[in-house]
Amino acid sequence: MKDLHIGVFEVYGPQVGGTCSWAHPLNDAIDYRDPERWVRMARIMDRTGYDFLFFADGFGYPMTDGDISATSVSAAVNFSGLDPATLIPVLARETERLGFVVTATTGMDHPLPLARRFTTLDHLTAGRIGWNVVTGASQNAVSGLFGHAAMVPHDTRYxxxxxxxxxxxxxxxxxxxxxxxxxxxxxxVYIDASKLRRTEFEGEHYRSRGYYGAPPSPQRTPVIFQAGTSPAGKAFAAAHAEGVFVQATTPAQTARNVADIRRLAAEAGRDPESLRIMAGLTAIVDETAAGAQQLWEEFSALQSDEVVAALYAGNTGIDLLALDPERSLHQVLDAGGPIGQMGTSNIERFLGGDGGPAPTVRQILDQLRGRGTRGFRLVGDAETVADGVEALADETGLDGFLVEPVFGTRDVAAFGELVLPRLRGRGRLPMPAGPTLRERLTGSPGARRARVTMPDKDSAPGAAALPA
Structure with missing residues (x-):
């Protein structure tokens, strides 16, 4: 019986998951600019035993016809938000055990400022920080914002x-x-100069020569997360990630992705079971099944084709409402469209395969209505939802789930107070092995990602001690 890990997937913005629920009276996400809202959520998570709070982030936004989507603006679909890294020190002071995972995009700057930022955050949280590595989202918008002549090709970004x-x-x-x-x-003597090593790095895309000035933090390296199930994304996860956030589709397809990532990790010389592979979970839980169903119906009533299309355009560059609704996405591929450069896993899932036909655009809109980028869905009382969590984990081989709130702190509290105790009572939630996020997720004592033996200066490739 596999141990499970549970986090919460959030954004420092008005709503989560590319769906529309900010206007519902139960949803406190409308107050996202108020740090006290996040303090309340973090305290609940810390008290009820969640593993970590995960913040998605990015600079882009959904675009249609070369400009920002009108629905994205009016309905706040992946538009407007603040920098979540700045919120972490506030939340760390208000919690004792809760971990924090922050998204930061590669390719936006040199690795040096990012490295120092995460070293600082690891110190400020006493070793409770993780980095969700992404290569970008809404790349058509980002390339314009940053003044790039064109989008960087998908595999080049990886x-x-x-x-x-x-x-x-x-x-x-x-x-x-x-x-x-x-x-x-x-x-x-504050620093022993003989114990520093000069960094000498000459890559195709990045170079560095000199000394890193930030003293080692409790974990040294933040826990590395990665999200994406494209071929390049899975290969990257297998080589680098400790936590992997996969797109949840069907249990069978998710199980194949989990198995493939573990296979690639083994081929890379890593223990495949050391990776913690997780998927999103929209869980609407209430004291009664009828109450949960009522909440689901209220959420569903807030959704529309326009909301679905805005989110999908931001993720893939494809405007579903501009396509023939009775044809599949192959109409874009046949016309030489943007397939392959943005949101590849969210495109390929609708191209057909495994003996089944590709769905029509109308069917895609219906399937994504109320789902957006969300993962699996469970609606019911606490016992039903706990049963569903266990069944999904056992069927897919996942190591856990990121709860994607529909109604903000209300959903985080309901899952934490009603479902987590049941999972804990069934022996599915492990006791943390230590105070750091890495120890909490791996179950092994020791905060370091890998023990590094500092080589002698004469034998260190690309490294040298400080000059005398």
């Missing part, structure tokens, strides 16, 4: 991300020996 993570890890793991910071008042 090649750049591999170098980006490798260089950042060099800073975190190799730049300082464990005993470099001595703070010897009597000797007047």
């Amino acid at each position: 090649a750049m991300a591999g170098e980006y993570v490798s260089l950042a890890t060099r800073y975190w793991e190799e730049a300082w020996a464990d005993d470099a910071l001595v703070a010897d008042v009597a000797a007047g």
Whole structure:
């Protein structure tokens, strides 16, 4: 029986998951700019035993006909939001055990400022920080915002991300020996210069020469997460990720993705069971099944084709409402459209395969209505939802789920207070092995991603001690 890990998927914005629910009276996400709203949520999560709060983030927005989607603006579909990294120190001071995972995009800057930012956050949280590595979203909008001549090709973004993570890890793991910071008042020595290593990195996309100035944090390297199930995304996860957030489709397809990622990790020389693979879960739980169903119907009434299309355009670059509703997405592929550069996993899932036909655009709109980028869906009382969580985990091989709130803090509290105790009573939620996020997720003592032995300066490839 597999241990399960439960997080919450959020954005520092008006609503989650590319669906529309900010206007519902139960939803406090409309107050997202107020830090006290997040403090209330984090305290509930800490008290009820969630593993971490996960923040998605990005600079882009849904576009249609070369400009921002009108629905994206009026309905707040993946538009408007703040930088979640700035919120973490506030929440860390208000919690004791809760971890925090923050999305940061590769390719937007050099790895050095990102490395220092996460070292700082790991210090401020006492080792409770993770980095969700993404190569970008809504790339058509991002390329314009950053003044790029064109979108960087999908697989090139992943090649750049591999170098980006490798260089950042060099800073975190190799730049300082464990005993470099001595703070010897009597000797007047703060740092032992012989215990620093000069970074020398010459990649195709990134280069660095010099010394990393941020002292090692409790975890050194933040827990590395990755989201994406394209071929390049799965290969990247297998090589680098400790936590993997996969797009939940059907249980059977999710099981295939989980198995494929674990296979690729084994081929990369890693223990495939060391990866924590998770999917999104929209869970509307109430004291009674009838109450949960009523909440689901109220949420569904807020959705529309326009909301679905705005979100899908932002993720894939494809405007579903501009297509023939009775034909499949192959009409875009046949016309030489943007397939392959944005949201590939969210396109390929609708192209047919495994002996089944590709759905029509009308069927895609109906299927995504109320779902957006959300994962699996469970609606019911606590016992029903707990049963569903266990069944999904056992059928797919997933290690856990990220709860995607429909009504903000209300949903986080309901799941934490009603469902988590049942899962804990069934022996599905492990006791944390230590205080850091890595220890909590891996179940093993020790905060380090990998123990690094500092080589002698004469034998260290690309490394050298400080000059005398």
